[in-house]
Amino acid sequence: MRAAGAVRSPRFRENAMPRWIAFLIAMTAAPAAAQVVPAGRPVEIGTSYQIAAPTLGDERQVNVWLPPGYDRSQGRYPVVYLLDGAVDQDFGHVAGLASLASLSWTFGPFIVVGIQTKQRRAELTGQPVDPRYRSAFPESGGATRFRRFLRQDVIPFVEARFRTDGRRAIMGESLAGLFVIDTLLNEPALFTDYVAISPSLWWDDRRALRTGLSERLSRAAGKRLFVAVADEGGTMQDGVDRLRAAVAALPPGRVTLRYADHGRSATHGTVYHRAAEEALRWLYPAEPDDAGPTPWFMIEGASPPAVTAR
Numbered sequence: 001m002r003a004a005g006a007v008r009s010p011r012f013r014e015n016a017m018p019r020w021i022a023f024l025i026a027m028t029a030a031p032a033a034a035q036v037v038p039a040g041r042p043v044e045i046g047t048s049y050q051i052a053a054p055t056l057g058d059e060r061q062v063n064v065w066l067p068p069g070y071d072r073s074q075g076r077y078p079v080v081y082l083l084d085g086a087v088d089q090d091f092g093h094v095a096g097l098a099s100l101a102s103l104s105w106t107f108g109p110f111i112v113v114g115i116q117t118k119q120r121r122a123e124l125t126g127q128p129v130d131p132r133y134r135s136a137f138p139e140s141g142g143a144t145r146f147r148r149f150l151r152q153d154v155i156p157f158v159e160a161r162f163r164t165d166g167r168r169a170i171m172g173e174s175l176a177g178l179f180v181i182d183t184l185l186n187e188p189a190l191f192t193d194y195v196a197i198s199p200s201l202w203w204d205d206r207r208a209l210r211t212g213l214s215e216r217l218s219r220a221a222g223k224r225l226f227v228a229v230a231d232e233g234g235t236m237q238d239g240v241d242r243l244r245a246a247v248a249a250l251p252p253g254r255v256t257l258r259y260a261d262h263g264r265s266a267t268h269g270t271v272y273h274r275a276a277e278e279a280l281r282w283l284y285p286a287e288p289d290d291a292g293p294t295p296w297f298m299i300e301g302a303s304p305p306a307v308t309a310r
Contacts, residue, residue, distance in 0.1 A: 055149040061116035065095040067109035078167035083176035085114020107281040124179040128204040169193035188220035195226045195279045201239025209242040228260040228275035
């Protein structure tokens with residue numbers, strides 16, 4: 001026990017840190033999360049519109065990407081109409097390819113118009129004849145109506161607001177690729193160019209490719225068609241092979257086909273982006289660029305050119 005009248009040891013106060021120093025240390029050691037972070041802003045890749053779709057009985061999202069410098073020029077541009085083109089679908093990565101075209105100057109320029117689909121199996125397929133398909137896919141068969149939506153609503157919306165040059169391409173993958181081929185066969189005048197990537201030509205047991213194919217292709221004179229496949233095989237590959245054979249049998253100058261076989265390097269889930277770039281480079285090649293002589297640092301053992309004194 002401490003003796004009565006004893007003085008409390010000053011040791012505690014001697015070792016205590018002044019409060020103002022402790023406060024400064026605490027503030028200095030505050031986590032980075034507590035520090036002020038500069039405000040960010042969204043990265044924009046286009047403009048999104050909601051347009052009336054009376055043919056479909058609702059509204060649809062239509063997204064538009066314009067080439068850099070569009071607002072400062074008077075030029076007119078071809079348009080790529082992209083199926084499954086909502087913000088949460090394929091618009092972002094195809095608009096990225098369009099941006100690459102402008103950055104690299106190696107293809108393009110063009111406008112990208114992404115069109116939202118909501119029920120792909122219902123909207124992108126023709127009416128099946130085979131009872132197996134009618135039973136398995138009772139909601140299918142709306143391709144004609146969706147095509148009317150493109151013709152009556154989407155294309156007039158775009159051409160009334162943007163400087164287009166009359167060239168229209170339509171691009172889609174899988175069921176959307178099926179829709180591309182269906183449009184080429186049934187309403188070829190709607191677009192100039194057709195891009196079908198891994199098209200689901202197994203649909204309705206390939207009925208569209210079994211009867212009247214040559215006759216319908218003959219009505220597509222002057223059209224360009226890009227078809228790519230991955231490693232799908234089976235009835236899907238058979239449908240593509242039937243289409244290729246029919247195009248090859250046409251008189252020269254009817255349908256120009258570019259075929260890309262990615263069967264050794266891509267799956268159905270990975271083929272789209274690479275094939276889309278290949279298609280766009282084919283459709284919209286840039287003028288040859290003369291980069292001049294090879295720079296010295298690209299030549300083994302070379303040196304910078306001598307500077308001539310003045």
